[in-house]
Amino acid sequence: MRLMIHPNEDAVAEYTASYIRQRIIDFQPTAEHPFVLGLPTGGSPLKVYQKLVELYKLGALSFQHVVTFNMDEYVGLPHDHPQSYHYYMWHNFFKHVDINPKNVHILDGNAADLETECRKYEEKINFYGGIELFLGGSFLLLLLY
Numbered sequence: 001m002r003l004m005i006h007p008n009e010d011a012v013a014e015y016t017a018s019y020i021r022q023r024i025i026d027f028q029p030t031a032e033h034p035f036v037l038g039l040p041t042g043g044s045p046l047k048v049y050q051k052l053v054e055l056y057k058l059g060a061l062s063f064q065h066v067v068t069f070n071m072d073e074y075v076g077l078p079h080d081h082p083q084s085y086h087y088y089m090w091h092n093f094f095k096h097v098d099i100n101p102k103n104v105h106i107l108d109g110n111a112a113d114l115e116t117e118c119r120k121y122e123e124k125i126n127f128y129g130g131i132e133l134f135l136g137g138s139f140l141l142l143l144l145y
Contacts, residue, residue, distance in 0.1 A: 009047055016135070017051030021061045023133050029065035034103065036067045036125075038134030039093075041085045045135060049093040056097040063099040067128055069121070073107040075114065084109070 006012045020037070029035040039045070055061040070085055079086035086106050094104055105124055111117035125131060 013047035013051050016048045017055060020048075020052065020133065020135065021055050024061065024063075024066060027132065031065055034065045034067045034128065036069065036128045036130065036132045038131040039068050039070050039089070040135060041070065041072070041088045046092060048135065053093065053096040063097045066099060067103040068094075068099070068105060069125055069131060070106040071134075073109040075109040077109055079110075 004015070006015055024035045024037075027035045052061065056063065070089060073085045074083065077084040081087060089104070089106060094101075105121065107121055108117050
């Protein structure tokens with residue numbers, strides 16, 4: 001693992017967003033072969049999401065052929081609840097870029113059978129061939145495969 005130290009949160013977010021952008025561009029995703037991105041929620045990735053939105057608005061990045069999988073969701077919160085990860089991701093990221101809503105995958109914390117929900121989620125990830133790049137949470141760790 002390569003450890004990179006940056007002087008502040010803005011520099012970390014800038015580097016991370018630029019790295020994600022370059023990985024997507026280098027991958028050359030298509031509808032048949034999308035780039036699969038794993039995403040966290042919480043405070044630490046928020047600036048990264050803001051930087052990615054900026055890149056999109058500048059025309060420097062498209063999410064048209066990107067598929068996302070979020071790592072978690074609260075059990076029992078409606079999707080439109082301000083504390084749910086569905087709400088967080090749509091409010092802070094997805095609604096600001098050109099991602100196809102059918103390419104966004106977030107666990108359903110209201111599923112009748114949570115174990116089945118998790119198994120189906122794993123099956124979806126496998127359907128796409130796994131996750132190409134996963135953005136970690138609390139200290140912004142990029143997991144490279």
